[in-house]
Amino acid sequence: MNELLIRGRVLTFVDEPNGLEDTASYRYFEDGAVLVRAGRVVTSGPYDRVKGLATADAEIADHRPNLVLPGLIDTHLHFPQTQAIASYGAQLLEWLNTYIFVEEQKFAQPEHAAFIAGRFMDELISNGTTTAVAYCSVHPESVDAYFTAAEQRGMRMIGGKVMMDRNAPDALCDSPERGYDETRQLIEKWHNRGRAHYAISPRFAITSTPEQMEVSRTLVAEFPDCYVQTHLSENRDEIAYATSLYPDAKDYTDIYARYGLLGDKTLLGHCIYLDDREVSVLAETGAVGVFCPTSNLFLGSGLFDRDRFDRLGARWSVATDVGAGTSFSMLETMDEAYKVLHLQGQRLSPLNSFYRMTLGNARALGLDDRIGSLHAGADADIVVLDSSAKPAMELRMRTAKSLVEELFILQTMGDDRCVAEVYVAGKAMKAKAITRQGALA
Numbered sequence: 076m077n078e079l080l081i082r083g084r085v086l087t088f089v090d091e092p093n094g095l096e097d098t099a100s101y102r103y104f105e106d107g108a109v110l111v112r113a114g115r116v117v118t119s120g121p122y123d124r125v126k127g128l129a130t131a132d133a134e135i136a137d138h139r140p141n142l143v144l145p146g147l148i149d150t151h152l153h154f155p156q157t158q159a160i161a162s163y164g165a166q167l168l169e170w171l172n173t174y175i176f177v178e179e180q181k182f183a184q185p186e187h188a189a190f191i192a193g194r195f196m197d198e199l200i201s202n203g204t205t206t207a208v209a210y211c212s213v214h215p216e217s218v219d220a221y222f223t224a225a226e227q228r229g230m231r232m233i234g235g236k237v238m239m240d241r242n243a244p245d246a247l248c249d250s251p252e253r254g255y256d257e258t259r260q261l262i263e264k265w266h267n268r269g270r271a272h273y274a275i276s277p278r279f280a281i282t283s284t285p286e287q288m289e290v291s292r293t294l295v296a297e298f299p300d301c302y303v304q305t306h307l308s309e310n311r312d313e314i315a316y317a318t319s320l321y322p323d324a325k326d327y328t329d330i331y332a333r334y335g336l337l338g339d340k341t342l343l344g345h346c347i348y349l350d351d352r353e354v355s356v357l358a359e360t361g362a363v364g365v366f367c368p369t370s371n372l373f374l375g376s377g378l379f380d381r382d383r384f385d386r387l388g389a390r391w392s393v394a395t396d397v398g399a400g401t402s403f404s405m406l407e408t409m410d411e412a413y414k415v416l417h418l419q420g421q422r423l424s425p426l427n428s429f430y431r432m433t434l435g436n437a438r439a440l441g442l443d444d445r446i447g448s449l450h451a452g453a454d455a456d457i458v459v460l461d462s463s464a465k466p467a468m469e470l471r472m473r474t475a476k477s478l479v480e481e482l483f484i485l486q487t488m489g490d491d492r493c494v495a496e497v498y499v500a501g502k503a504m505k506a507k508a509i510t511r512q513g514a515l516a
């Protein structure tokens with residue numbers, strides 16, 4: 076079996092960093108390497124040690140002086156919105172009606188779904204994202220297109236058909252029965268096939284009737300191993316409308332709680348206006364609040380309150396939320412995350428940002444045994460980052476004195492141009508000549 080020895084400055088987290096000085100939270104090897112065999116990490120560490128474990132005919136990919144990290148993870152985005160990014164001038168409900176519910180109708184055509192699915196996966200890879208959790212459209216064909224494109228590239232991907240049976244054009248509405256039947260068939264077809272995982276996906280309380288919420292409950296009970304994804308508390312008008320549709324619920328969170336949709340495999344997009352009671356419910360159930368900073372700024376939705384989640388012990392992850400999110404880049408996403416928190420007097424350290432994009436998001440998905448770090452046995456999903464990819468970055472990097480400073484430059488100034496290479500299950504996906512000498516080397 077051919078081995079691959081990936082050489083560079085290796086960085087991988089072992090725990091959530093607690094401040095800028097927390098060197099115990101990560102492993103960093105200035106001259107490091109990752110040994111890959113059969114799509115898995117054999118070991119990672121200092122180059123000399125790792126090289127000693129490689130077979131004589133191992134292929135060497137020398138990425139010095141670039142950083143070698145686990146592939147980035149995006150925990151919430153919409154694949155049918157790939158061509159609707161940058162739709163002007165509206166907040167959530169108007170934006171959905173004006174742009175998104177028009178765009179998603181195109182996915183009734185399998186050729187269109189297949190074309191966008193391929194471009195979507197390639198865009199993720201170009202940005203160093205090797206695993207993502209996406210909504211497909213209401214059409215089962217869109218889910219087939221999505222998982223087919225992922226399978227062709229060998230990617231570990233999570234997704235599901237959106238279920239919606241009201242407050243949307245007829246062409247985008249299923250029914251409780253259809254939502255159930257189609258979701259069930261798709262789970263049986265795709266869940267745990269290769270690297271695919273299914274997410275049961277009632278869009279949000281506004282577009283699902285109580286009857287559809289009931290069938291969602293049934294699906295979750297029947298397939299407890301599947302993810303659940305929906306949207307929660309993103310926009311004030313949305314909250315008022317959602318809670319008016321479920322008058323018996325205590326608050327927006329309680330709508331989902333009543334239907335048994337909150338558990339440790341549940342991903343709740345946005346969670347901006349939750350009060351302590353609601354965040355405590357997330358903490359008790361293990362449900363994850365998904366912070367989508369570029370989207371929250373783009374739609375004028377509001378500011379995610381990280382400190383409330385941490386104070387109450389609730390889990391949270393980070394995501395792009397394309398197409399309300401304005402970039403596929405997790406680096407650009409963390410740049411905006413920093414600013415959103417900064418505006419509220421909160422902090423997100425560069426170490427925590429890189430933890431979040433990798434091990435943190437893997438933990439949010441319960442997939443940290445497979446992805447998010449470079450431990451022995453992990454899937455060999457790896458990103459190589461060039462901190463000097465842009466002239467302005469190269470100039471700035473000349474003054475960088477530490478790894479932490481470099482990481483902050485990467486997230487603040489970086490984008491897909493910094494992604495020098497991406498390995499998906501050990502296979503190089505983005506060949507790019509690496510010639511520049513880094514300032515830190």
Ligand code: GUN
Nearest residue numbers: 153278279306370396399
């Ligand atoms: N809430 C319900 N659907 C959506 C969507 O597609 N995008 C965002 N940002 N919020 C939603």
Ligand code: ZN
Nearest residue numbers: 153306344396
């Ligand atoms: Zn969303």
